[in-house]
Amino acid sequence: xxxxxxxxxxxxxxxxxxxxxxxxxxxxxxxxxxxxxxxxxxxxxxxxxxxxxxxxxxxxxxxxxxxxxxxxxxxxxxxxxxxxxxxxxxxxxxxxxxxxxxxxxxxxxxxxxxxxxxxxxxxxxxxxxxxxxxxxxxxxxxxxxxxxxxxxxxxxxxxxxxxxxxxxxxxxxxxxxxxxxxxxxxxxxxxxxxxxxxxxxxxxxxxxxxxxxxxxxxxxxxxxxxxxxxxxxxxxxxxxxxxxxxxxxxxxxxxxxxxxxxxxxxxxxxxxxxxxxxxxxxxxxxxxxxxxxxxxxxxxxxxxxxxxxxxxxxxxxxxxxxxxxxxxxxxxx
Amino acid sequence: xxxxxxxxxxxxxxxxxxxxxxxxxxxxxxxxxxxxxxxxxxxxxxxxxxxxxxxxxxxxxxxxxxxxxxxxxxxxxxxxxxxxxxxxxxxxxxxxxxxxxxxxxxxxxxxxxxxxxxxxxxxxxxxxxxxxxxxxxxxxxxxxxxxxxxxxxxxxxxxxxxxxxxxxxxxxxxxxxxxxxxxxxxxxxxxxxxxxxxxxxxxxxxxxxxxxxxxxxxxxxxxxxxxxxxxxxxxxxxxxxxxxxxxxxxxxxxxxxxxxxxxxxxxxxxxxxxxxxxxxxxxxxxxxxxxxxxxxxxxxxxxxxxxxx
Amino acid sequence: xxxxxxxxxxxxxxxxxxxxxxxxxxxxxxxxxxxxxxxxxxxxxxxxxxxxxxxxxxxxxxxxxxxxxxxxxxxxxxxxxxxxxxxxxxxxxxxxxxxxxxxxxxxxxxxxxxxxxxxxxxxxxxxxxxxxxxxxxxxxxxxxxxxxxxxxxxxxxxxxxxxxxxxxxxxxxxxxxxxxxxxxxxxxxxxxxxxxxxxxxxxxxxxxxxxxxxxxxxxxxxxxxxxxxxxxxxxxxxxxxxxxxxxxxxxxxxxxxxxxxxxxxxxxxxxxxxxxxxxxxxxxxxxxxxxxxxxxxxxxxxxxxxxxxxxxxxxxxxxxxxxxxxxxxxxxxxxxxxxxxxxxx
Numbered sequence: 001x002x003x004x005x006x007x008x009x010x011x012x013x014x015x016x017x018x019x020x021x022x023x024x025x026x027x028x029x030x031x032x033x034x035x036x037x038x039x040x041x042x043x044x045x046x047x048x049x050x051x052x053x054x055x056x057x058x059x060x061x062x063x064x065x066x067x068x069x070x071x072x073x074x075x076x077x078x079x080x081x082x083x084x085x086x087x088x089x090x091x092x093x094x095x096x097x098x099x100x101x102x103x104x105x106x107x108x109x110x111x112x113x114x115x116x117x118x119x120x121x122x123x124x125x126x127x128x129x130x131x132x133x134x135x136x137x138x139x140x141x142x143x144x145x146x147x148x149x150x151x152x153x154x155x156x157x158x159x160x161x162x163x164x165x166x167x168x169x170x171x172x173x174x175x176x177x178x179x180x181x182x183x184x185x186x187x188x189x190x191x192x193x194x195x196x197x198x199x200x201x202x203x204x205x206x207x208x209x210x211x212x213x214x215x216x217x218x219x220x221x222x223x224x225x226x227x228x229x230x231x232x233x234x235x236x237x238x239x240x241x242x243x244x245x246x247x248x249x250x251x252x253x254x255x256x257x258x259x260x261x262x263x264x265x266x267x268x269x270x271x272x273x274x275x276x277x278x279x280x281x282x283x284x285x286x287x288x289x290x291x292x293x294x295x296x297x298x299x300x301x302x303x304x305x306x307x308x309x310x311x312x313x314x315x316x317x318x319x320x321x322x323x324x325x326x327x328x329x330x331x332x333x
Numbered sequence: 334x335x336x337x338x339x340x341x342x343x344x345x346x347x348x349x350x351x352x353x354x355x356x357x358x359x360x361x362x363x364x365x366x367x368x369x370x371x372x373x374x375x376x377x378x379x380x381x382x383x384x385x386x387x388x389x390x391x392x393x394x395x396x397x398x399x400x401x402x403x404x405x406x407x408x409x410x411x412x413x414x415x416x417x418x419x420x421x422x423x424x425x426x427x428x429x430x431x432x433x434x435x436x437x438x439x440x441x442x443x444x445x446x447x448x449x450x451x452x453x454x455x456x457x458x459x460x461x462x463x464x465x466x467x468x469x470x471x472x473x474x475x476x477x478x479x480x481x482x483x484x485x486x487x488x489x490x491x492x493x494x495x496x497x498x499x500x501x502x503x504x505x506x507x508x509x510x511x512x513x514x515x516x517x518x519x520x521x522x523x524x525x526x527x528x529x530x531x532x533x534x535x536x537x538x539x540x541x542x543x544x545x546x547x548x549x550x551x552x553x554x555x556x557x558x559x560x561x562x563x564x565x566x567x568x569x570x571x572x573x574x575x576x577x578x579x580x581x582x583x584x585x586x587x588x589x590x591x592x593x594x595x596x597x598x599x600x601x602x603x604x605x606x607x608x609x610x611x612x613x614x615x616x617x618x619x620x621x622x623x624x625x626x627x628x629x630x631x632x633x634x635x636x637x638x639x640x641x642x
Numbered sequence: 643x644x645x646x647x648x649x650x651x652x653x654x655x656x657x658x659x660x661x662x663x664x665x666x667x668x669x670x671x672x673x674x675x676x677x678x679x680x681x682x683x684x685x686x687x688x689x690x691x692x693x694x695x696x697x698x699x700x701x702x703x704x705x706x707x708x709x710x711x712x713x714x715x716x717x718x719x720x721x722x723x724x725x726x727x728x729x730x731x732x733x734x735x736x737x738x739x740x741x742x743x744x745x746x747x748x749x750x751x752x753x754x755x756x757x758x759x760x761x762x763x764x765x766x767x768x769x770x771x772x773x774x775x776x777x778x779x780x781x782x783x784x785x786x787x788x789x790x791x792x793x794x795x796x797x798x799x800x801x802x803x804x805x806x807x808x809x810x811x812x813x814x815x816x817x818x819x820x821x822x823x824x825x826x827x828x829x830x831x832x833x834x835x836x837x838x839x840x841x842x843x844x845x846x847x848x849x850x851x852x853x854x855x856x857x858x859x860x861x862x863x864x865x866x867x868x869x870x871x872x873x874x875x876x877x878x879x880x881x882x883x884x885x886x887x888x889x890x891x892x893x894x895x896x897x898x899x900x901x902x903x904x905x906x907x908x909x910x911x912x913x914x915x916x917x918x919x920x921x922x923x924x925x926x927x928x929x930x931x932x933x934x935x936x937x938x939x940x941x942x943x944x945x946x947x948x949x950x951x952x953x954x955x956x957x958x959x960x961x962x963x964x965x966x967x968x969x970x971x972x973x974x975x976x977x978x979x980x981x982x983x984x985x986x987x
Contacts, residue, residue, distance in 0.1 A: 168344075172351035175618045177577055179584075180598070184356060184610060187602040188363035266476045270584060273478045274599065293482050300486065307479040315474035537717065539760040545715045546755075547826070548748030549778050558763055565765075637810045638764055 060251075063327040070327075073319035080313055083127055084134040093124035095283045106301065113305040116288070117295055126305050128283040132195060133313060136278075137265040140202045141257050144264075148207035149253070152214025153245070156222065157238075163215070170208045179267055181205035186276045193279045198271065202264050209256055217249035255325040262317030269310050285310040341629065345622045350403065352618045353611065357399050360607045361391075406615060412608035420612040423597060428579075428616070430504060431593030434586070435578040437506070437513030442521040443571060449521075450528025450567075451560060457533055465529065469522035481515045481588040498590045512589040516582055520574050527570055531563035538562070565635045569628050576624030579617060661688040661729075662866040663712065663751075663834055668726035670704075670711055670890075672937075673719065679937040681707045681721075683890040686964075689834065689866040694857075696869045696881035696898070698913070702934050704890035705870045709836045712868075713753050714743045731833070749779050752827035754856075756839040758819035762811040768795075768822050769807035775829040794825040798855060817848035824856055834866040841876060853880060874917055878902065886910050889935050889945035892964055896971035906973035906982045908950045944976070952977045 064070045083090055098120035107114040113122035155166040173181075185201040186193065221227055221244045230240050271277030272286030280287065285306040292302035385391075390398045405412065411420035453465035472480070489497025489511055499508035535541060536559060544558040545551075582595035590596075594613055601609035633639045670682040682704045689695045699705045710716040712728055714735070727734045730751065735743060755761035763771060772794050773787030782790065788807065795803035798821040811819055820840060827835050840856060841849040857880045860867045871877060877884060877898065884901050886894040886909065894907035905911040915928035932949040935941055941948055947957040956976050964974040967982055975981060 168347050168351065171348045172355060175348055175352040175621055176355065176614070180614065180617070183583065183599070183602055184359050184614065185363070187605070187610075188359050190605075262474070269476055270478060273476075274584070274587075276602070289479060296482055296486050297490065303479070303482060307475070307483075311471075311475045311479065314476070315470065318470065318474060539755060539757065540763040542715050543753075543755060543761045543826075544763070546713055546747055546753045547775055547778070548744050548746070549774065550744065553778065562763065562765055636765060638812050 060324075060327040064323060067323045067327065069319045070323040073316040073323065076312060076316040077320065080130050080134060080316070083130040085131075087128045087131060091121075091124040091127040093121040095120060095124040095128040097121075106299075114299070114301050116292065116302050117299075118291075122288075122302060122305050125283050125288055126285070126309050129285040129288060129306060129309065130313070132278055132282045132284045133265045133268065133310065135195060136198055136202070136268040137261045137313075137317070139196075140199045140206065140264045140268075141261045143199060143203040144207045144260065145210055145253060145257050147203060148210025149214050149249075151207065152211035152216075153218050155211070156215040156218025159219075166211075166215075170211055173205060173208050176205060178202070178205050178263070179270060182267060182271055183274070183276060186271060193277075195278055195282060198268055198277055201271075202267060206260060206264065209260070210253055213252045213256060214249055217252075218245050221245045221248055251328040255321050255328065258321035258324060259318055262314040262321070265310070265317070266314050338626070338630070341626050345626070349615075349618060349622060353403070353406070353615045354399055356611050356614045356618075357402060358395065360611050361398065362395055402611070406612075411612035411615075414606055414609055415604075420609050423609060424594070424613060424616055427592060427594045427597045427613075430591060431579045431582060431586070431595065433504070433506070434509050434512055434516060434582060434591055434593055435575060437509045438517030438520070438578050439571070439575055441513055442517040442524050442574070446521040446524030447528050447564070447567065449525040451532060451555075453525065453529040454532025454536065454563070455555070457529075457536075462529070465525055469525050472518050472522040477515060477519060478584045478588065480518060481512075481585055484511060484515055485588060499592075501590060502592055504591055508589075509591070512582075512585050512591055515588070516578060516585040520578065523574075524567060524570065528563065528567050531566055532559065535559055535563045565632070568635060569632055572624055572628035572631055576621040579620060662691050662693075662731065663868075664688040664727075664729040665708065665712065666727040666729065668708065668711065668728065669724040670707055670716070670721055671724055672721050677938040680940060681890050681937055682711070683940075684726075685887070685890070685892055687885050687892065687895070689868055691833065691866050692861075692864040693883075694860065694867040694869060694881045696871060696877040696884045697887060698871060698874065698877060698884055699887035700872055700934050702889075702937065703887040705887045706838055707890075708887075709753070709838050709868065709870055713751065713836060714747060715753075745779075748775060748832070749830045750832050751834045751836065752830070752832040754820075754823050754827045754835065754837040754840045757843045758816070758823045759811060759843075761823060762819065764811060767808045767810055768814070771811075772807075772822070772826055772829060775826065779830055790829075794829055795822070797828065797859075798822070798825040800825075816844050817852055820844060820848075820852050821855065824852070824859070828859055828863075831863060832865065834868070835860065836868045836870070838870045839872070840869070842871070842873065849876070856880075874913060886913070889940055890937065891945065891974060892972075893946065893974045894972065895964065900968070900971050904982055904984070906967045906971060906978045907975045908952050908977075908981055909946050911981060912949075944974075952980065 098116075098118045100119050102115045102119035102121075103117055105115040113126060115121055116125070151166060151170075155163040182198075182201040182205055185204060186197065189197055221240075224244075227240050227244065268277055269284070269286030269289070272284045273290040275287075275290065277286055278284040288306045289303060289310070292299070292306065296303055390401045393401075402412070409421060411424060413419050414423065449465045449469075453462040456462050485497050488494045495511040496508050497511070499505075499512065538559075540562075541554060541559050544554045549557075579594060582591070582593055583599050584595070585591070586593045586595040587599055594617065598610060598613045600606075601613070664686075665688065666686050668682050668685045669680075672679040672681055685704065685708055687695060687697070697705045697708070707716065707721070711721075711723060712735075716723075723736060726736070728736055730746065735746065738746075762768065769788050769791045772791035773782075773784070776782040776787040776790045777784070792803045792807050795807060800806060800818055800821055806814075811822070814822065820843075823840075827837075835856075837856060841852050844852060853876060856867075859865075869877070869881060881898050883895065883897050885892045886901075886907065888909050894901070894905065894910045896906065901910065902914070905914055909930070912928070912930035916930065930949055935945055935948075941958075943956070943958040943960055944950070944953075944962050947953045950957065952975070954976070960976070962974045962976045962978075964972045965978070967973045967978040973981070
């Protein structure tokens with residue numbers, strides 16, 4: 001992660017270096033330092049206990065294993081991924097088998113979460129709904145890391161006018177909030193909406209933060225003493241960058257990607273809730289929540305279960321990102 | 334400072350053009366012919382279609398179309414809706430409502446968010462801190478539309494604390510309290526966490542220790558020295574957030590029937606009112622860009638170490 | 643304790659004042675999730691009005707923690723004062739109410755920090771920060787406080803004080819910033835000043851100027867001064883007596899002259915030997931072997947024993963108390979006599 005100097009003698013003097021203010025960016029900023037218990041080490045603790053030196057990743061992993069948040073979120077996510085891959089293991093009922101006679105049954109032994117107004121089993125729908133959410137989240141994140149990574153690396157590596165143009169392009173996309181952009185994007189395809197279209201819509205408006213991080217790391221590494229030295233010795237710049245940029249950039253990218261994953265899932269659900277996200281054929285938490293809102297007065301449980309699963313999924317990714325960030329941030333160690 | 338502002342304003346131009354073009358492209362080009370989309374399967378009156386096409390310069394290339402649109406925009410002409418109402422009028426009606434809602438949300442987020450963050454930061458590791466961390470995490474995790482319906486159901490319908498839906502057309506301040514809470518909740522959680530982080534970072538700062546060593550009362554150390562410095566990042570977040578609150582109200586305004594910009598955009602999207610969508614988004618982008626500029630300038634005011642050249 | 647007797651026999655032979663500040667058998671530890679670090683283990687020293695006590699030691703020796711404890715700005719938790727008294731003008735400050743202590747801070751006892759850039763609040767003008775002393779402690783108006791701030795800046799010889807009073811800390815040079823710190827400490831004419839490495843962050847050329855300024859003001863106003871440093875060079879010119887700290891204890895206490903002539907503790911001996919000297923040019927510089935101890939695992943017996951060339955079995959089992967080895971000087975070493983006589987065991 002970028003290290004900010006304690007004395008702000010070299011603060012940015014122009015907007016070129018100013019951080020962006022996209023809503024995405026704030027999620028990570030705001031989530032910084034949530035571990036409440038770490039005590040800073042002051043000079044009274046002399047030198048650390050002697051032991052084998054470890055790499056940064058080993059340290060991070062060790063730190064991660066001390067974090068209860070990591071275990072909680074990892075366990076929840078494993079369960080959800082499992083649910084997305086093999087929903088049949090969890091529920092023998094068919095989410096699309098909706099006998100109209102079974103309408104609005106309260107939770108009972110046959111229907112753990114009850115049935116909805118169409119007569120579908122809510123437990124089955126909730127279990128099957130994990131697939132769409134997890135798929136959208138994971139694929140969009142992969143897309144965003146690829147897109148943002150390439151754009152950012154390009155801008156940082158070439159610099160000059162290419163960087164300036166890409167910076168403006170990034171600004172343009174930052175100017176449109178994720179939900180708004182995705183909404184307009186989806187509205188252009190009223191007929192043939194698919195899960196991949198949703199992924200595309202979120203990806204197009206979700207890559208900017210990764211790009212900024214990537215650009216930052218490339219620029220930092222490019223200017224660092226060892227790269228300058230290596231170049232003076234005749235090593236090719238692309239190779240040096242490949243060797244040094246990736247290890248440098250990967251930590252913040254992982255953190256941002258994990259937290260964004262939760263955001264993408266929430267935004268997908270919002271789009272589906274608004275009736276403009278996943279096609280009606282997909283079982284989706286967002287759409288189920290939307291239809292449950294019409295009967296909230298009499299059957300609040302119909303809203304409760306998909307909402308709970310959605311919230312827990314988002315929460316797990318945020319927690320995981322949090323835990324990883326704290327583990328990777330050497331300042332807290 | 335003046336030169337910096339001018340440079341920033343100049344830099345806003347390409348971003349503004351780029352953003353509006355992007356929206357314009359998505360609305361008019363990406364989804365195929367916008368006129369036929371408007372009418373769906375119903376056949377349209379060919380005379381009307383031809384008139385509309387000419388009005389929007391749809392038979393020219395996209396760039397030319399956009400050029401005409403931008404020219405109109407600069408003269409304050411946002412185009413007209415299907416029913417012939419100027420989009421500018423729609424915006425003039427909707428924006429004050431959204432601004433009012435944003436202000437309510439903003440007030441809630443500042444007062445509660447900063448207070449919670451301050452308490453959590455000062456009581457780091459204690460019970461109050463854990464409560465703030467857990468509550469904010471839950472708020473961040475619950476999607477706005479779920480929170481909106483839940484709060485509407487309990488606070489509005491069950492307990493009757495606040496009106497459950499807003500008065501159509503012209504919501505009162507009271508109508509906006511509940512939507513304000515919902516809209517501001519996410520930002521509130523961020524503000525609380527950001528304030529907390531900032532306080533925790535600064536509480537051991539040397540200058541805070543100096544302030545204590547000077548014999549200042551604790552209250553003064555916390556408010557004049559610790560809080561004043563810790564709020565710098567928070568204020569910059571708040572500034573940018575005020576801009577995005579208006580854009581982020583699509584869901585909230587829908588749930589509570591607030592006739593603001595968010596609802597206008599949502600309805601226009603579903604009804605394929607292309608010109609309204611582009612106009613409203615263009616206005617939002619403008620607000621967003623201006624807010625960002627203000628935030629940057631505010632930053633220099635708050636932190637004397639920053640100089641803009 | 644020994645320390646009190648030491649105070650009474652003043653190094654210069656002038657009439658000693660009653661002790662202004664007495665630290666008596668102070669123990670402080672830090673309780674963290676990694677364990678308990680014993681930062682101070684029975685420190686006693688005293689300072690009289692007009693006297694300068696230099697506290698010497700490496701980082702981690704507890705010299706700054708002692709100062710913070712006296713000042714009442716120790717981070718608690720994780721810091722805990724487990725034992726001891728700190729008497730200021732005869733009254734134990736550790737038993738005072740928070741409000742009583744606050745009124746002493748800045749007013750009767752003031753502190754100068756090492757790094758003025760971070761010790762001054764970056765978002766307020768120096769005038770505001772100097773004036774704050776008068777506004778809070780004396781209830782002065784903004785305007786009067788500002789006039790006082792300008793006076794103070796003149797006192798510490800900052801050129802064009804009137805124009806610069808509204809400038810921010812980052813707009814001053816390092817030396818000027820440290821002068822502002824000194825001005826802030828002098829503001830209310832305190833009885834005692836604690837200077838924690840006041841010149842360490844400065845350029846060598848500026849160090850002497852700042853130190854001289856501090857020494858002059860101290861003499862003029864007959865203040866007590868505790869000068870915390872790891873730099874033997876700084877100490878030599880200004881201090882009356884020196885307390886050398888190691889692993890949270892005072893290991894040697896003496897007048898400057900005596901200590902430089904003949905150290906009475908192997909650690910001090912090592913410190914003096916590691917100063918580069920012109921007359922020994924070309925020889926290898928002496929270095930104390932090993933590292934300062936981890937405060938969570940301080941060696942049994944004498945904490946210095948693993949690094950000590952004099953160490954015997956007794957050093958690994960018994961803690962040597964600080965005892966008088968010559969008139970007016972103490973050492974916490976089993977073999978203090980041998981060290982003093984220069985016979986390496």
